[in-house]
Amino acid sequence: MPTVVVTGANRGIGLECVKQYAADGWKVHALCRRPEKAAELEAVSGAVEIHAADVMQHASINETANGITDPVDVLIANAGVHGKAAGEFGALEYDVWRSVIETNVFGAVATAEAFAQHVKKAKGKIAFISSKMGSIGDASGGGMAYRTSKTALNMAAKVIAAALAGDDIAVAPFHPGWVETDMGGPNALIDTGESVSGLRNLIGEMTVTASPKFLSYDGAEIEW
Numbered sequence: 001m002p003t004v005v006v007t008g009a010n011r012g013i014g015l016e017c018v019k020q021y022a023a024d025g026w027k028v029h030a031l032c033r034r035p036e037k038a039a040e041l042e043a044v045s046g047a048v049e050i051h052a053a054d055v056m057q058h059a060s061i062n063e064t065a066n067g068i069t070d071p072v073d074v075l076i077a078n079a080g081v082h083g084k085a086a087g088e089f090g091a092l093e094y095d096v097w098r099s100v101i102e103t104n105v106f107g108a109v110a111t112a113e114a115f116a117q118h119v120k121k122a123k124g125k126i127a128f129i130s131s132k133m134g135s136i137g138d139a140s141g142g143g144m145a146y147r148t149s150k151t152a153l154n155m156a157a158k159v160i161a162a163a164l165a166g167d168d169i170a171v172a173p174f175h176p177g178w179v180e181t182d183m184g185g186p187n188a189l190i191d192t193g194e195s196v197s198g199l200r201n202l203i204g205e206m207t208v209t210a211s212p213k214f215l216s217y218d219g220a221e222i223e224w
Contacts, residue, residue: 001025001027001047002026002027002073002074003026003028003029003070003071003072003074003122004017004021004027004028004029004072004073004074004075005029005031005068005072005074005075005076005115006018006021006029006030006031006076006078007031007032007053007055007076007078007079007108007111008031008032008055008078008079008080009038009041009050009078010033010035010037011038011040012179013078013129013176013179013192013195013196013199014030014032014076014078014079015041015044016192016193016196017078017196017200018030018041018044018048020193020197021074021200022044022045022046022048025046025047026046026047026073027049027070028046028047029051029068029070029072030049030050030051031050031051031052031053031061031064031079032050032052032053032079033053033054034052035050035051035052038050051064051067051068052064055079055103055106055107055108056102056103056107058106058110061107061111062110062114065114065115065118068115070118071118071119071121071124072115073119073122073124073125074124074125074126074127074203075115075118075119075124075126075127076127076129077107077108077111077112077126077127077128077129079107079108079111080103080107080108081099081103082100082145082146083096083097083099083100083145083146083149084145086100086144086145087144088144089144092144092145096145097144097145100145100146100149101145101148101149101152104146104149104150105149105152105153108128108153109156109160112126112128116164119164119169120167120168120169123167123168123169124169124170125169125170125171125203125206126160126164126169126171126172127172127173127174127199128153128154128156128157128172128173128174129173129176130153130154130157130173130214131175131176132175132216132222134147134148134150134151134152134153134154135151135154135214135222135223135224136151136223136224137223137224138222138223153173154214157171157172157173158211158212161209161210161212162210165208165209168208169208170206170207170208170212172206172213172214173212173214174202174203174214174215174216175214175216175222176195176199176217177189177190177194177195177198177216177217177218178190179191179192179195194217198216198217198218199217201219202215202217202219
């Protein structure tokens, strides 16, 4: 039975990842901050194990990883925040911006570090859920905190890909699309089912390389 680890598993894209992988017979380690409040996650049928883990607390991620002995075929670093409260240029709330960076960048990288040995055992894959909003080539106004955090995450993903290529681990960032979630809002273009189906196809096709591409859920390549 293949194994996947998903962070931010209690809602949105993370929850849909849990549902789809579990339905296909995978063992799923679902990580979220407050399992006691994750009723929908608790209701997912299949080989799902739920773990309390906060990517903002690196000791928490390390403790969770140390408690999991399975080789990990796929790690999906999905947990993230939008940080709209950080505001925009001219009136930025730097403490909020800092917390967005800590979650979206440090939290994702800490997750990869914590589970790298598990992924190495399976010669598996690490997928970072990024965003097209982090593309410098496609940048426009607004979203200062979120955009900069995802740009930094993309760079981190490329650095990690180079670091782990010798261990036969495939690493890449992905844009999930503009998705109908709490973060994406009601005007989004696709639902979580379509997004995750596309992401899973791409993750399945990942190959080991020190220089991965930045792809959208539909396979389109995005400028860095």
